[in-house]
Structure formats: C-alpha cells, structure tokens
Amino acid sequence: MRTLRLRNLNTFLLSLISALCLAACDKPNGEQAAGKPFENYVETGDLSELRERGYVRLLAPRFDDDLALPRDGFPIHTYREVAEDFVTSLGLTPEWVYADDFSNLINLLNNGAADLIVTNLTHTVKREEKIAFSAPLAVVQEALILPSAMKGKALDSLGALTVTVPEGTAWRSTLERLALENPNFSVALAPGTLSDWEMLDGVADGTYQATVLDSDIADSIVPLVPGVVIGPVISKDREIAWAMRTDNKALRHALNEFLVATRVVASRAEKEKRLWADIKQSGTLRVITTNNPASYFLWRGELMGFDYELINEFAKNNKLRVSVIVRDSPEEMYVALQSGYGDVIAASMTESEERKAKGWTFSRRYLVVTEKLVGAAGAKDIVALEQLNGKTIAVNPQHSYFETLTALKNSGVSIKVVEVPNATSEMLIAEVAEGQFDYTIADSHLAAMETTFRDDIRVVYDFAEPKNIGWVVRKDQAQLLAALNQYARKSYKSLHYNIYFNRYFNEPKSITKYREDRVEPGKAISPYDELVYEHALENSLDWRLLTAQMYQESRFNPKAQSYAGAVGLMQVLPRTGRQFGYKDVRPPEKNVAASVDFMHWLQDRFPHYLPIEERVYFTLAAYNAGHGHVQDARRLAKQLGKNPDVWFGNVESAMLLLSQPKYFRRARFGYVRGTEPVGYVRDIRERYVLYLKADVKKPRAND
Numbered sequence: 001m002r003t004l005r006l007r008n009l010n011t012f013l014l015s016l017i018s019a020l021c022l023a024a025c026d027k028p029n030g031e032q033a034a035g036k037p038f039e040n041y042v043e044t045g046d047l048s049e050l051r052e053r054g055y056v057r058l059l060a061p062r063f064d065d066d067l068a069l070p071r072d073g074f075p076i077h078t079y080r081e082v083a084e085d086f087v088t089s090l091g092l093t094p095e096w097v098y099a100d101d102f103s104n105l106i107n108l109l110n111n112g113a114a115d116l117i118v119t120n121l122t123h124t125v126k127r128e129e130k131i132a133f134s135a136p137l138a139v140v141q142e143a144l145i146l147p148s149a150m151k152g153k154a155l156d157s158l159g160a161l162t163v164t165v166p167e168g169t170a171w172r173s174t175l176e177r178l179a180l181e182n183p184n185f186s187v188a189l190a191p192g193t194l195s196d197w198e199m200l201d202g203v204a205d206g207t208y209q210a211t212v213l214d215s216d217i218a219d220s221i222v223p224l225v226p227g228v229v230i231g232p233v234i235s236k237d238r239e240i241a242w243a244m245r246t247d248n249k250a251l252r253h254a255l256n257e258f259l260v261a262t263r264v265v266a267s268r269a270e271k272e273k274r275l276w277a278d279i280k281q282s283g284t285l286r287v288i289t290t291n292n293p294a295s296y297f298l299w300r301g302e303l304m305g306f307d308y309e310l311i312n313e314f315a316k317n318n319k320l321r322v323s324v325i326v327r328d329s330p331e332e333m334y335v336a337l338q339s340g341y342g343d344v345i346a347a348s349m350t351e352s353e354e355r356k357a358k359g360w361t362f363s364r365r366y367l368v369v370t371e372k373l374v375g376a377a378g379a380k381d382i383v384a385l386e387q388l389n390g391k392t393i394a395v396n397p398q399h400s401y402f403e404t405l406t407a408l409k410n411s412g413v414s415i416k417v418v419e420v421p422n423a424t425s426e427m428l429i430a431e432v433a434e435g436q437f438d439y440t441i442a443d444s445h446l447a448a449m450e451t452t453f454r455d456d457i458r459v460v461y462d463f464a465e466p467k468n469i470g471w472v473v474r475k476d477q478a479q480l481l482a483a484l485n486q487y488a489r490k491s492y493k494s495l496h497y498n499i500y501f502n503r504y505f506n507e508p509k510s511i512t513k514y515r516e517d518r519v520e521p522g523k524a525i526s527p528y529d530e531l532v533y534e535h536a537l538e539n540s541l542d543w544r545l546l547t548a549q550m551y552q553e554s555r556f557n558p559k560a561q562s563y564a565g566a567v568g569l570m571q572v573l574p575r576t577g578r579q580f581g582y583k584d585v586r587p588p589e590k591n592v593a594a595s596v597d598f599m600h601w602l603q604d605r606f607p608h609y610l611p612i613e614e615r616v617y618f619t620l621a622a623y624n625a626g627h628g629h630v631q632d633a634r635r636l637a638k639q640l641g642k643n644p645d646v647w648f649g650n651v652e653s654a655m656l657l658l659s660q661p662k663y664f665r666r667a668r669f670g671y672v673r674g675t676e677p678v679g680y681v682r683d684i685r686e687r688y689v690l691y692l693k694a695d696v697k698k699p700r701a702n703d
Contacts, residue, residue, distance in 0.1 A: 042112040047250035059114035062098040103168025103192030122170035123239040136239035141215040144231035164208040171212040271340040276479035288342035311346040345472035350400035364485040365468035369443040373461035382461035394437040401441035533699035548687040570595035617647035625677040628669035
C-alpha cells in the first residue's frame with residue numbers, strides 16, 4: 001500500500017509519522033473552541049493532560065473494519081462506537097488516527113501520536129513491557145490454519161512446518177515458544193499490512209505452509225476460504241483488549257470502569273433465553289435477521305437495511321447495542337429464537353394464522369403491506385383470477401405467500417405452484433423477468449423496491465388484503481414484547497420511520513438506460529475539469545476516466561446525496577473521507593481529493609500483475625460495491641471456471657450471481673446487488689471511450 005499524503009500535522013509529528021504511513025482522521029464535530037480544524041499533536045500525558053487538550057485520539061489499523069458481513073455478533077463498527085462513547089462520557093472529543101501497518105501501532109502510541117489503541121490486540125507479557133492493557137473484551141484461542149490436505153492432523157504429526165504470521169502480531173511469540181518445544185516448527189514473518197484474508201489466501205494457494213488466527217475470527221472466515229482448514233489449537237485463553245501507555249493509569253482506570261459498566265466484556269456467544277431485564281442488564285439486543293436488500297446487507301462498508309435500521313433505532317432508544325445473528329430462512333430464524341441464540345427476529349416477517357398456530361408471537365405491526373403478483377415487463381394486468389389458470393407461480397414454501405397460493409388453488413383457480421426452497425423474493429423476481437416462471441408474489445414494499453431498480457418486471461395484480469409485518473419474540477418475553485409494541489406505536493409513520501421507508505422502498509426509479517451529455521471536440525466536459533485534472537496529475541490517473549466516474553456518481557451535482565449518506569461530486573461517504581484525513585467531504589475540492597485517495601487505495605489492493613485496464617475495472621467496481629464484494633466475485637469466477645483476472649464476461653458474471661442465496665451464503669461479504677457494479681463499470685467505460693473519441697478540451701495544469 002502506498003504511503004498516504006499527510007494533512008494537518010505539525011512539523012515534528014509529520015516527520016515521525018510520514019515514515020510510519022499514518023494519517024489522522026476525525027469526526028465531523030471534532031473542532032477546537034476557536035473553530036479551527038483539528039490538528040494532531042504529540043502528547044504522552046495521562047487523563048489530566050488529555051482533558052487540557054480536549055481530545056482522546058483513538059488509534060486503529062486503517063480499514064480495520066474491512067471484514068465480511070457479520071453473521072454472528074457485533075459489527076466491528078460497534079466497537080468503534082463503544083470507544084467513541086467512552087471518550088464522550090469523559091466530556092472529551094474522540095478523534096480517530098489510522099495506521100497502515102499493524103506492527104506500528106505500539107510505536108505510534110508511545111511516541112505520542114495517539115492515546116488509545118482500539119483494535120483486537122492480544123494481551124501478552126512481552127507487550128506488557130511497552131503498553132498497558134484494558135480489561136479484556138474477549139477470550140480466544142489461537143489455532144493453526146492449514147491446507148485442506150492436512151485436515152484432522154494432530155500437532156505432533158504435522159512434520160516440518162514453517163508457519164507465517166504478519167509482523168507485529170502476538171502469534172509470533174506463541175510460535176517461537178512452540179518452535180523451542182518442537183524442532184520441526186519454524187517461524188516466518190509477512191508484512192504487517194497483510195489482512196487475515198490475505199494470509200488465508202496465501203495458505204490456500206501455497207504461498208505459505210500455514211498461518212495462525214484467533215479462534216473467534218477463524219470460526220467465521222475460514223469456512224469461506226476453499227483450500228484451508230482450522231488446525232490444532234496452539235494457545236488457549238488469550239485475552240483480547242485495547243491498550244494505552246503504561247503510565248496512563250487514570251485513563252486505564254476510567255476505561256475499565258466504562259467497559260465493565262456497559263458489559264462490553266464478552267467471550268463466546270452462548271444460547272440463553274433472555275428476558276427484557278436480562279437484555280437491559282447486558283446492554284446488548286441480539287437480533288436475528290436475514291441477508292437481503294430489504295432487511296440487512298453491506299453497502300460500501302455500511303450496514304444497512306430497513307429492518308436493521310428500525311431495530312437499531314429501537315435499541316438506541318433503550319441504550320442497547322445490536323448484535324446480529326443471521327439465518328437464511330424463516331424456519332431457521334424461528335429455531336434460533338426458540339433455542340436462545342437471539343432475542344428478537346427483525347426480518348419483515350408477515351403475521352399469518354399458520355405461523356401463530358406454530359407458536360410465533362408477533363409484535364404490533366411496524367409495516368402494513370399487500371401481496372403483489374409480479375410478472376415480466378410485457379405481462380398484462382390480471383382483472384379476474386381465472387386468467388391465472390394454467391400459469392406457473394414460483395414461491396418459497398416457507399414464505400407467507402405460499403398460504404395465499406394454497407388458498408387460491410383451493411378456491412378453484414388452476415394455477416401451477418412451483419416451490420423453490422430457500423429462494424428470496426429478489427431471486428424469484430429475476431427468474432420471472434427471465435421467463436423461467438410466469439409470476440411470483442412479493443410484498444408491496446419489496447415489489448416497490450424491485451420495480452425501482454429494474455424495468456423488466458411489473459405488478460399485474462394486487463391481492464388487496466392488508467398484511468401486518470411485525471417483530472417476533474418468544475411467548476415468555478412479555479416485557480420485551482411490550483417495549484417493542486410501545487416503540488411501534490410511537491415510531492410508525494414518524495419522521496425517522498418515513499426516512500427509512502423512503503430510503504429503501506420509495507426512491508425515484510433508477511435510470512436504466514445510459515444517457516450521456518452532448519460532448520463536442522474542444523469543449524470542456526464539466527465545470528470541474530481543472531479540479532479533476534489537478535488531482536489526476538498528482539496520482540497518475542486519467543482525468544477523463546475520473547470525470548466519467550464523477551458523472552456516473554452525481555451528474556456533476558456537488559450537492560448530490562445518496563440514500564446511504566454518500567455526498568458530493570464523487571459520492572464519498574463521510575466515514576471514508578475521515579479515514580483519509582478529510583473532515584468535510586462536501587466541498588468539491590475535498591470531495592474529489594478524498595475520492596482519488598480512495599481510488600488509489602483500492603487499486604493498490606488488487607494484484608499488480610493484472611493488466612492496467614483490468615485493475616481499473618476492478619477498482620471502479622470496488623468503489624461502487626466494496627472491495628470485499630469484488631474479491632468474492634473473483635473467487636467465485638475461479639470456482640466457475642472463468643478468469644478471475646478479467647472483469648468483462650468473467651468476474652462481472654460472477655458478481656451478478658452474488659445476489660442469489662446459493663452463492664452469497666458462501667461469500668465472505670454476503671449479498672450484493674450485482675447489477676449495480678456491473679452497470680456502473682460498463683457505463684463509465686463507455687462514457688470514458690466517448691470522451692477519448694471526442695477529443696475534449698484538455699484542462700490547463702494548475703502550476
């Protein structure tokens with residue numbers, strides 16, 4: 001990864017941190033009393049000195065949250081929020097500082113560039129000589145990660161083995177101890193910039209013989225990497241914690257009090273049928289949901305979804321944090337609830353007599369829908385249900401729509417019901433559009449969302465009977481049910497509710513056919529050509545490509561804002577801007593600069609052996625959908641016998657499949673609406689080629 005340009009640092013800190021590839025970032029409200037932007041400084045004092053400064057600088061590896069969509073437990077963002085809440089509880093302002101290399105964290109802390117390391121840091125005796133640890137946030141085991149061919153082998157039967165781990169990790173000391181006990185073992189170091197995913201891929205492709213992961217992470221991500229398995233445990237009961245300087249006793253005491261008070265200390269998730277009092281005491285609401293575009297999904301690093309946002313708002317109102325448990329079907333969600341893996345189901349569950357008869361306990365409605373019959377774009381409206389005689393209607397038998405179709409058949413309508421287990425509404429709608437089935441059924445809000453994104457389907461009939469959608473709890477959770485009912489009464493059709501609903505189901509119809517502005521030789525493309533050209537020169541990028549991307553993102557509107565919170569000409573998320581040192585990414589100058597930094601960072605994450613045009617396509621797709629989703633598509637392309645190093649016709653085809661459960665359930669980053677990045681890359685390429693052919697006016701360099 002390239003060294004990022006540094007901003008807002010004094011001369012001493014600039015020379016120190018430049019060598020260590022660190023950039024300072026901050027929150028939007030992080031300004032000094034005089035109104036000046038936050039500027040980093042050197043400080044090694046304790047809490048009293050931090051109070052004089054007014055800030056606590058939180059240190060983390062850059063893009064430490066670039067992990068797969070959480071299926072169980074807290075999203076990594078939640079731990080960041082805990083750290084910010086701690087600082088706020090002190091009456092101080094949190095400021096984030098990011099390092100590109102994990103092995104530099106302790107040096108940066110002790111040299112006064114930050115005050116608190118906030119990441120999964122293993123508590124070791126050797127590290128205790130340099131830093132002080134907080135109370136543990138988790139207790140884990142360390143396990144070898146081996147090629148699949150070594151599955152089931154005991155530690156003493158592995159033979160000669162070199163185990164490679166990133167520099168700066170605590171696994172090194174464990175392995176050195178192991179090597180002293182077993183002469184067949186040796187230790188090798190990889191760069192501290194490598195992620196867990198990259199280390200696993202290295203074992204899978206033979207670059208490394210073995211590596212090490214903490215058990216909690218290994219359990220989640222190793223099953224998603226073909227060719228590797230979890231091997232023997234080499235160290236038990238290793239504490240994971242945060243860290244500060246050894247002489248910061250007051251800061252450590254305050255942090256430990258806060259962690260215990262909020263019950264962040266945790267080990268492994270366990271089954272527990274909790275009541276409302278237990279949930280309140282724990283500070284955590286365990287939400288069972290599913291991975292789809294209406295309930296819960298990852299978009300550009302942000303956790304989103306109508307159901308997720310509503311239940312998260314309920315949790316915040318009750319001073320709780322949301323821990324996510326993902327299951328793939330209604331029945332699996334209900335089993336998880338009854339078994340005590342979670343406290344509530346929040347996944348657009350329709351209340352039905354059949355479900356209530358099975359013991360499902362629904363809250364007051366938070367959404368009222370009708371069921372819509374969806375056909376292909378050319379399908380005619382259904383005026384009388386007898387028109388459906390002989391037609392095929394596809395449905396997941398676990399969805400409530402199945403009851404509607406059963407009743408329709410019993411009424412004498414000769415429909416052919418095709419049961420497609422585990423299919424999502426989106427998947428069935430896509431198959432109807434392709435002509436595989438005549439129709440499917442979807443709730444009105446889902447149908448509205450799908451018709452917003454595509455023009456090859458239409459609603460042909462409304463079953464009209466209103467259906468209630470609510471949260472689901474166990475029968476013994478009367479107080480939780482009461483709290484949810486109270487929230488539903490207060491929030492239904494409220495400002496927040498309407499914002500969420502409009503964000504996911506009521507946006508204007510997306511443009512499906514690419515429309516270009518008139519472009520003529522010798523004419524400027526946009527009002528921002530010189531600005532783009534300046535940053536393109538600094539980063540060896542083609543300004544015309546960036547301008548084509550800008551049009552795609554905002555239509556050259558500097559005030560554009562997406563439903564997900566991305567802003568400005570290049571639709572940069574404020575959080576992404578802060579990670580690259582930009583306090584406010586709304587002004588065009590800052591917006592373009594932040595997006596170019598982000599583009600460069602993304603490009604560096606793809607193999608350098610790729611042809612330049614392929615790196616461009618992968619980078620654009622990652623800018624739109626996220627680097628993790630693109631890597632998922634590359635892995636899937638390889639599994640399907642396609643070329644993982646070529647975007648068009650290969651990786652883009654795999655990307656389209658990642659909206660189907662068959663594929664996204666095994667993907668590290670879960671569901672992605674693949675049509676968006678596929679269209680995004682194609683449209684930008686076409687516009688870029690037009691700019692090249694049109695011989696547009698070259699901006700004047702800003703000397």
